[in-house]
Amino acid sequence: MNTLDMALQRLQEIAANPRKILDGYLAQGKKVVGCFPIYVPEELVHAAGMIPMGLWGGQVTPTIAAKYNPISTCSVMRSCLEFGITGKYRGISCAIMPMLCDTFRGMSAGWRAGVKDIQLAAFIHPQNRNDTYAQYFLTAEYRALAARVEKLTGEKVEDDKLSASIEVYNLHSKTMMNFTQVANDHLDVVNPIIRHAVMKSAVFMPKEEHTIAVQEIIGELNKLPKHDWKGKKVILSGITAEPNEFLRIFVENNIAVVGDDIAQESRQYRTLIPDGANPWERLSGQWMNRWGCSTVHEKQFSRGKMLVDMAKDSGASCVVICLMRFCDVEEYDSALIIKDVKEAGLYSLCLEIDQSTQNNEQSRTKLQSFAELE
């Protein structure tokens, strides 16, 4: 096995085994803070010397979670609650939850009622970002969040360390966006499953460590000759695009992913933390700059055009909306995305993502039919 294969395999294993990774951190005496999707200021956790780990649930049919979350709740939240209640996240010092949609409101109550051993630190992003005070509010909210995390974990967030952590995160974001570009020249190697693993492993690893791993992969890919991909190319959009059984359908139908707007993947990395003297204001400034996301209010809907531009830039003929079942905000956006994509003369597919089922047959039919289009 060569260096590239080993590096990719390592990230695939990490992406597939978050509990094993968590146990490893705990065995080393490290404190771990769970971070719900999305836009949690992980830099605070990193600055306090702890490990931020993404909480993205997993493939499970929830049973106990139904006590608090009805079946018509976003399946990521349901599986997270199920894992919280059943001890799958045991060992985490606390969990940070952003109130980015209505589901989080109920979820926060369900978590507080059902998960006894992991305390919650919740916070709110201001949606009216045109208001001058929005950033003041978020800066204060981040300070309050840090105080809450400090209380729950006993670890302090110092300003100088926060500034250093911001640099770590910005470098990681740049590296990830670089990877997505380089990967497009090597679609024979970086298939949709591998691409996803490189992206997903980031939510479970310290960012400086993940940056090194991805830089190594980029370096090895750059040594290879560019590959001329003959199959179809698509852009993925949505909250998550997994599990591997779902992505395998792309591989089997010779469909390459050449860009994504997946919340678990690139969506987190495309907006850097701005420069500035005050690290708290820099962090809140990142939120003010975010766009093209179903959880971010915008006066003008920009996500459709963003996806069209991504498709045109990367030679994709289709935008695949990986629609998280019962995710209201994504569903609202999807109608507008489909309209914009269609008007641009591109193809769109809407595939349902549901962590509570293993059945991907309708997605298979849609993807195969797309692949068979002449």
Place this chain on the structure above:
Amino acid sequence: MLTMGIDIGSAACKSLILKDGKHILSKEVFPLGTGTSGPNKVFEQALANACLEHKDLDHIMVTGYGRFTFDAADSQRSEITCHAAGMHFTMPKVRTLIDIGGQDIKILRLNERGKVESFVMNDKCAAGTGRFLEVMARVMNVRIEDLGALSMQSTEEVSISNTCTVFAESEVISKLSTGVKLPDLVAGILASVAKRVASLAFRNGVEAEVGMSGGVALNEGIINALSKELKTQILVPELCQYLGALGAAIYAGKEAL
């Protein structure tokens, strides 16, 4: 050249043998879907109907939900591609194809060559599918094939407000308990299916002529309700149930060359 197309659906299996890509020698349908003896039965019966043996076939292509499960197949294609080819063979002027299967609904836009330009499918929901009709027929204790004729006797359609199969089932039981006339209730159920299908069709755009495939197309009540919703007469080829198998047999011919 002899080719066979087999459409292994979730509720029924269909097979068809084509000679030289043009002449239908045999066809068979069996009301059992994937994971049953249905695929083998339609395979063997279609051969028997045409006095042929397996070795006489140049290529077998399978389509439908169970397309990955039939060992004797030489290749497989998606039912969307195959239904389009089948419809173009029978009604080349059709530009919008509606297929209501056992567990999904597909709306296809076809070009003048019969190739798929775009398509939409329902998600993981039985609303508006053949399964929905099965459930409702069971609740009302009538045969699914009688739904169309019953609906034609309706004098005052009973509205079914729920889209979800489970909720609609409860609503139908509730309506039955209030003593509504069966034909009126059936007409309401078929209208609810038509509304669900029409909403999906409008998402993909509707261009005349509009044709329908699949076993549900045999239901005159659905055709009427859907024609009303789409404000255009839905065309139903005689081979509506076999279009997937026909398309597979056509593609089998191309692959055998």
